Amino acid sequence: MNHQTSSSNQTRVLNLIRIHQTTTRTNLAQETGLTVPAISNIVRGLELLKLVKEDGRAESTGGKPAQLVSFDGTQYFVLGVDMGTTNLRFAVMNLKGQVVYKEIIPTPTTDRTLMNILDTRIHQIIADCASRGIIVVGIGIGAPGIVNRATGQLIYSPNMKYATSEIRTELMRSIDLPIEIHNITKCMALAEQNFDNDDGATDIFCISLGFGIGSALITHSELYEGANNGYTEMGHTLIKPNGPLCACGNHGCVEAVSSISAIIRDAKTAVDRGEETILKTQTPLTGKKVFDAAIAGDPVAIQVVSNALQYLGIAITNITNLLDPQRIVLLGGMTNSKDYLLEKIVPIVQENHFSVGDIPQIQVSKLGEDAGVIGAASLIMNHIFQSASVDPVDWQLTRPVMLAD
Amino acid sequence: MNHQTSSSNQTRVLNLIRIHQTTTRTNLAQETGLTVPAISNIVRGLELLKLVKEDGRAESTGGKPAQLVSFDGTQYFVLGVDMGTTNLRFAVMNLKGQVVYKEIIPTPTTDRTLMNILDTRIHQIIADCASRGIIVVGIGIGAPGIVNRATGQLIYSPNMKYATSEIRTELMRSIDLPIEIHNITKCMALAEQNFDNDDGATDIFCISLGFGIGSALITHSELYEGANNGYTEMGHTLIKPNGPLCACGNHGCVEAVSSISAIIRDAKTAVDRGEETILKTQTPLTGKKVFDAAIAGDPVAIQVVSNALQYLGIAITNITNLLDPQRIVLLGGMTNSKDYLLEKIVPIVQENHFSVGDIPQIQVSKLGEDAGVIGAASLIMNHIFQSASVDPVDWQLTRPVMLAD
DNA sequence: TCCACTTTGTAAAGTGAATTAATTAAGTGA
DNA sequence: TCACTTAATTAATTCACTTTACAAAGTGGA
Structure with missing residues (x-):
């Protein structure tokens, strides 16, 4: 043997x-x-x-x-950064995903301030932690949009217009630690695999439901990247022919129909039409307010949310029929209304799925709002787990499929 | 190192x-x-x-x-069996996929004759080959429907109603060779990876376009199986809400709209309505006849085929947007009309895809009608390739993720 | 309270697939 | 012809594993 x-x-x-x-x-x-x-x-x-x-x-x-x-995940620490469209989240955590430092600041609205803030906050946080004896061994960054992980470039990001494409390269100029950047939903999928995967599933489909809708897939226990720059976006599959205009330029994408942005848009339209709803009084409107109104029984809110979730349910059914993953995980702002969300979506999938037996598990991530930072940090942690080494020198070797020397 | x-x-x-x-x-x-x-x-x-x-x-x-x-793929031989709904195909080939013996017979229409024919033909073919010095080291079988490869059971197969679920177990009673069975489109994907993959793509999406529509996915250079019994069927994703009834019981599946069966159904409906078309004279109608009529300019045939391919094109666009594979390969009977098919589908994908750069390669398999038998045989060949051994004893070891002893 | 048995873990010798280093083999080009 | 380059084998060494033997720490029956 x-x-x-x-x-x-x-x-x-x-x-x-x-x-x-x-x-x-x-x-x-x-x-x-x-x-x-x-x-x-x-x-x-x-x-x-x-x-x-x-x-x-x-x-x-x-x-x-x-x-x-x-x-023993308590001896090494990683900084995760979640570049959200509204907030920048920073968290330092150990290899068990236990957060020891956390910071949330509003996302700046211009290119230069964004880079400056990222740079200064990262330096500050690392210094603060060092003074407490917490040594950060690497930095992972999650960004909305299409990211080429190998080059570190942000290829396409309509919802993050003030980011340069060279975030990683610019940060590397002043920071002498390993830095990785990837699509935020792909990061979240890594977080799910590492820290929300008690049954050791090997095939997991993740959907982030926020102002945009992102997706990521784990197959054979590894993140699926996709060709070239990895345009793997369930949010931009067509679900409603001739539907509303999407940020990507097409019509009827899942994101244009089922995202929080779409729900707010539809709610505003209803209010503007003068329909009778408590949403009239709730300015500025947020996704949470519309969901809460629907949960409270407001008919206009129910109509708006149900429409969005109906299409989302069909889109998820198509995922189960196409990929039959072991688990579908929902993440992002919309999962604040977890119970309502699952109550609406699961029956749609159960009614329309193809398979003879049960549908895959559909669940909301237990990681909550930390999924992004934990996932971003996982970009670095996975190097440790896959090389059994905390020395970045060893990390390079294992990445491009086992090339030695 | x-x-x-x-x-x-x-x-x-x-x-x-x-x-x-x-x-x-x-x-x-x-x-x-x-x-x-x-x-x-x-x-x-x-x-x-x-x-x-x-x-x-x-x-x-x-x-x-x-x-x-x-x-040197010329020293060992494998028998591949493609259990089609209309024909049973048998082929003995070497490890390069070069066919040295081939046989095609109509698929029997009852359970017992099907099993008897399979059993007797396999014995006969192995004996014939042996007499020519061709030693078959294993048998791979591809079947339409949902197959549990581990147990060898045919779980669900609406288009193969005369097959027992225990094909593999029954054959193993009288045949003393390794036998594997899997979904035919998954087999085809293995064939594509092994024998139609000059650029060494690691992520390939295969679509078989016949009376049914099947799909299979290679990720990280390995066949994606899906959870439990692997209900990974693009053909049963919803593409046309409230569309035609599908064999699976749902409405508007890709298979119900874009398969050869759907095209024949729609053509017949048009003929029955008395529309002016050369298809009136072509009984019994086949998919090829409708395609040929469309290519020849018959307006009714064009209408029927274009409708099917429009939905198929959108379904494929959704695959590219969701998975961004390196390559999408089309197989099955419909690819007989290769040029017409690609001329119709590629522009739809180019027009609707999300990614900024090029769309993935979309191509028709070069393996033609042998894709099924070559893929079925690949179930066995892959054991040899993955264990570097021609002794079946070694094959078991590598299958369940590197267990030794 | 022994004593036979089981399970866990280590120590020491042996194995085999890799390495490094030295050598041979077979070409090129001035 | 000679210096150089690239290819491949041989031989000695390294190192991660195995095998074997034995010690340590428990259980349970007489």
């Missing part, structure tokens, strides 16, 4: 420990197919890296009780 | 040689990150297995000319 060398087995063992949170050497040996002495060696290495720690003993199962081995 | 042990590196080297068709040891060393002596060892092993052969010398590049190493 041939097995694999440590560099590879070390990451396998690390990730098994991470998934189990706490386990035994014997169990790791069974799951990997390696022998117990080999596992002992590997675990010893991970302990030296402070990625794993001994954690008491298990109950005896008829013999010597096993020493428990558990993931 | 740590690399991996032979069992894993052997498959990497084998597949690199397969992709290059012919290459040099030095080049393999560069691509794998291994050293030349290590590659030499691995290649020697593959030569003993008769999966690789020496193949002359390269031109000198200023020093000793390199010995060329090439993939």
